[in-house]
Amino acid sequence: MNPNEAKNSEANIEDGVAERSFEIEVAGETIHGLIWAPEGARGPRPLLLMGHGGGQHKGFPPMVAGARRYAATMRYAVVAIDAPGHGARATPETQARFAAPFRQPVEPGKGVGTRALEVMMEIALQAAPEWRAVLDHVQSFDFVGSAGPVGYLGVSMGAMNGIMLAADEPRITAAALGLAGLRDEIPQLAEAVGRLRAPVEFAMQWDDELVPRSAALALFDRIGSAQKTLHANPGKHAELPMFERAGWVQFFARHLGTGA
């Protein structure tokens, strides 16, 4: 790693978890990341990539709380970055661009509009190589290393980003995804879903106003992985039950183990 390309901060310790920020350059863009690990961690351990949802960012408090729990109780390293146009990368233009398609009323049963889908797909296509460079970068840290297994966790836009990454990234050996669906307007997503090979736990909301039920079921059906599990619960897009988040811990413990 060329020191001109990466800036890593000192660790900020809180409740036994060390948080570091870093920046790397990818294709002319600055990628801003946060990484959490147990205080004093040394040597390889499972690494969990966390992809935030649309309109959120790497410091979205519920995601950070989850990241800290994985570091504290599972002794994982956990990394989050700002997606294109989000967080430190947001400008009035990108914010307007990403927000506008969502302001339109959703037709019952139809899900988000075509323009919003296309915007998220553009983000996912850009995010995949960025995530790959971030994975290279953080595996150079001595408390991560390249010997430990790698998982991905993200729902909604975070799931789309994770699918486009994991389809071509054999280092990812388990993915917890959800709140996304196949739509004719974004055939690239279906194609990538079919190339997934890692075990997947996929969460859908039975009454999701943004993702039609049939689109989510079609996505699960198309996942190419031999091991895949669908979890469905009643409720809307933002109403994923807390026990599903607890269940992800079981899923990753099964597939990534725990850190030493």
Added chain:
Amino acid sequence: MNPNEAKNSEANIEDGVAERSFEIEVAGETIHGLIWAPEGARGPRPLLLMGHGGGQHKGFPPMVAGARRYAATMRYAVVAIDAPGHGARATPETQARFAAPFRQPVEPGKGVGTRALEVMMEIALQAAPEWRAVLDHVQSFDFVGSAGPVGYLGVSMGAMNGIMLAADEPRITAAALGLAGLRDEIPQLAEAVGRLRAPVEFAMQWDDELVPRSAALALFDRIGSAQKTLHANPGKHAELPMFERAGWVQFFARHLGTGA
């Protein structure tokens, strides 16, 4: 409890779990049951009813192993009985009657034949009042009592029996079910599913040759409970992954707690 109606055996202790057998009379039929509890257990605790599948019986080894684990690690009482025409209640006639409809080849995508479905529905309708009498009986044991919560666990025919029981049994406050579906030939099942109110975790197999995918999804959709979760995995009827069985422990821990 009239001592003429019930016969309870002495406890048989193994690995810290006490197993007792009992018999009660219900509508002129002798119901044979087994009940497991932690060795030396006293006072109320969560009670789990386990319903076996078609062609199995109360002593089906994988079910008994599960029952013993709930008793040992969760400190539950667990009860299993022979369904009508099964186990101690099987005769050459009932065995032939229950086996014959299953011998016919299954048409792809169609699921089990109408006659087999009707036979299982008859069993479920008879099993529900039997289970209710068993629940009354075992709640009279001092190591069970009536103050603890009650759960039901059963898949396939065991799920049909559980649905017909739980729909009219408010003592059941959590049910793990699966491998069943709604079919036009058995409208009583759909009706009962709609009356469920307890939290349900429902497991389906995505490639179930006996339960069409659409029938299982329709059953989940129809469940009347506000809290319900669908778990779907690839594979056939008999291929439910072991991690789903582990997941039931989390489900019951959430809803029934653990024994003292």
